[in-house]
Amino acid sequence: MPFSEKIKEDAMVACGRHCCICHKFCGNKMEVHHIVPQKDGGEDSFENAIPLCFDCHAEVGAYNTSHPKGVKFSKNELKRHRDNWYKCVQERNINNETKQPVKLLREKGFENTPLTRITSGIQLLNALSGSCGAQYNYEEPKTREEAFIISEFQKEMEYLLDADSLIEESERVMLGFDLNDFITQMDEKGFWLFVGKENQMLTGGVIKTPECFPILHIYILKKENIQSKNN
Ligand SMILES: [Zn+2]
Structure with a gap:
């Protein structure tokens, strides 16, 4: 028996349509896998279901016991991946409502950088x-107050980028905590924060030949515009 529509729906909501192993946003391209296979008596239950992308599903199924290569996914491991990811989706408020519309606002060339909505300083x-x-x-901020909050946030980000390699583990706790204030302040003004990392070719200045550097794209977007652009 396949999973019922209700169980598939619950699983899609729980994973936010992201693969439970590689965490990629998959839209329609998802499958619900039986952790304990049906032929071994695995049930069509929510507990026995793990949503996966096509690639990971193939990986999980591909292990050949008569030709062992690589490390097999155990049932317990799959359960743990799934439970960790469900928890993450819930805590970080990841869902496709916040994902899809933001894509429309991306500048050319960066449409495919996966964006994550940031809701905590540590994140x-x-x-x-x-x-x-x-x-x-x-x-564009509409009031001086909004402009001030965004500008202060950018200053803090510039400082943190410069200091990144110098930040001690013990400091991170406090820094993350302080960043929560910025995130909350922006949220109160209706701004949501998204980030995505992208390798970019840079040249000029002290860089003689073009080199690739990881650049963080930071999006500060008005909640209501995210929703209206979705319609
Ligand atoms: Zn995957």
């Missing part, structure tokens, strides 16, 4: 870590 610090620079894309 932002993690995204920032290892980036060589940031590019901002923000909606």
Whole structure:
């Protein structure tokens, strides 16, 4: 028996239409896999279901016990991947409503960089870590207060980018905590924050030959515009 429509629906909501193994946003291109196979008595239950992308589904199914190559996905491991990801989706408020419309606002050439909505300071610090620079894309502020919040946030980001490699683990806790304030302030003014990392070819200045550097794209967008552009 296949999974019922209701179970598939619950699983799609729980994973936010992202693969539970590679965490890629998949839209329609998803499959619900039986963790315990049906031939071994696996049930068509939510507990036995894991949403996967086509690639990961093929990987999970491809292991050949008579020709062992690589490390097999165990049932327990699959369950843990799934439970971790469901928890992550819930906590980080990841869902396709926030994902799809933002794509429309991307500048040319960056349409395919996956964006993550940032809702906590630690999440932002993690995204920032290892980036060589940031590019901002923000909606024009309507009041001086809004402009001030965005500008202060950018200043903080510039500081953190410069200091990235010097930040001690113990400092991160406080920095992340302080960043929460910026995120909350922006949220109160109706701004949502999204980030996506992209390798970019840079040249000029001290860089003699073009080199690739990870750049963090930071989007500060008005909530209501995200929704209206979705319609
Ligand atoms: Zn996958």
